[in-house]
Amino acid sequence: MTTLITRVTNSLHSGNAFLRSGQPSVDAFLERRPNFLGVGKLAIAYCLIPFEDEAKLYKSEPNRGGDWYEHLSVKLNTSFEEFGENKLSVITFNYDRSLEHYLLTSLQNLHGKQLGECANALAQIPIIHVYGQLGAKPYPEKDCHEYRPDRERFMTVTRAAEGITLLHEQVSDLKEAQKLLTDAECVCFLGFSYHPLNMGRLALKDLSYNRSVFGTARGLVGKELDRVHDIITENLRCTNVTLGDADNLLFLRQHTILGK
Numbered sequence: 672m673t674t675l676i677t678r679v680t681n682s683l684h685s686g687n688a689f690l691r692s693g694q695p696s697v698d699a700f701l702e703r704r705p706n707f708l709g710v711g712k713l714a715i716a717y718c719l720i721p722f723e724d725e726a727k728l729y730k731s732e733p734n735r736g737g738d739w740y741e742h743l744s745v746k747l748n749t750s751f752e753e754f755g756e757n758k759l760s761v762i763t764f765n766y767d768r769s770l771e772h773y774l775l776t777s778l779q780n781l782h783g784k785q786l787g788e789c790a791n792a793l794a795q796i797p798i799i800h801v802y803g804q805l806g807a808k809p810y811p812e813k814d815c816h817e818y819r820p821d822r823e824r825f826m827t828v829t830r831a832a833e834g835i836t837l838l839h840e841q842v843s844d845l846k847e848a849q850k851l852l853t854d855a856e857c858v859c860f861l862g863f864s865y866h867p868l869n870m871g872r873l874a875l876k877d878l879s880y881n882r883s884v885f886g887t888a889r890g891l892v893g894k895e896l897d898r899v900h901d902i903i904t905e906n907l908r909c910t911n912v913t914l915g916d917a918d919n920l921l922f923l924r925q926h927t928i929l930g931k
Contacts, residue, residue: 702839716805716831717822719767723805724820728773739861739920740773746929747774747796751782755795760851762799764869766835768810771798772818775811786811799848801872802838805831838868845872858907859928860886861919865899874906881909887922888914 688707694700701711728740747757761770771793778789790811800809806816807830816831836842852858853875863886884903888896896914903912915922923929 698838701837708837712832712835712837713828715766715835717828719805720822720828720831721820723767723769723772723818725772725776725818728769728776739918739923740770742920742923743929744774744777748781751778751784751788751792754778754792757796760797760799760855762801762848762851762873764801764863766800766802766804768804768818771810797847797851799851800834801842801845801848801869802836803834805834807833838866842872848873849875852907856882857928858882858884858909859923860884860903861922862887865902867902870902870906875908881911882907883911883913884909885913885915885922885926885928887917887919889916889918891916 688704689697689700692700692703694703697711697715701708747754747759749757763770774796775786775789775793778784778792779786782789784792793811804810808815810816810818816827816834821827852873865886884907886899886903888899891899891914899914900912904910913926915925917925
């Protein structure tokens with residue numbers, strides 16, 4: 672009981688400190704207050720778990736042509752046997768597994784296959800979580816943290832927090848992510864903030880490969896756009912950069928990035 676009471680006390684203390692820290696993100700706050708690191712990760716997991724709700728993934732908006740997960744799924748529509756041949760790789764800085772779950776569930780329902788078969792097919796599409804994900808094991812591997820909006824049990828939150836790495840912490844291995852970027856002919860940033868540290872971790876040394884880069888830049892203006900453009904060209908060694916003030920779905924449709 673003492674341990675639980677201590678955790679609750681630390682949580683209340685850290686929450687008050689964060690609100691009064693003048694920082695816009697939990698990551699920035701925890702970088703300066705490492706004594707709150709453990710409870711901070713628990714708080715992140717606690718807040719994210721309710722969003723891993725399958726029902727929320729299938730509420731499309733007809734007037735917008737669905738959402739971007741649906742748009743992506745349509746573009747990946749092949750025979751079940753050929754699904755793994757889609758030329759797509761994903762590098763994400765998010766902790767949630769909503770994309771994996773959406774594609775997994777869609778494969779099951781579209782083709783009438785068993786979960787294990789669909790998991791094997793999905794595994795052919797690289798999805799790399801740079802800073803980890805909810806749970807220590809990748810989803811949907813055996814014994815991974817389940818995809819469900821249950822945050823009431825303390826052990827559920829504790830298990831989910833085990834896979835979280837924060838921005839300022841050491842990232843173990845980025846070689847696979849950098850190889851995917853090196854091999855890609857087209858790179859698309861969606862809902863990305865272009866933090867210099869994140870871009871630096873993806874930086875490539877290949878000076879000769881000219882790739883096309885697209886990216887959403889909602890709300891950015893003037894010199895802010897110039898700065899993002901410079902960050903991209905410097906780190907990804909490219910000159911063909913297209914930025915747009917649009918949400919993910921509209922941006923993908925405007926530029927037919929996933930094909931016609």
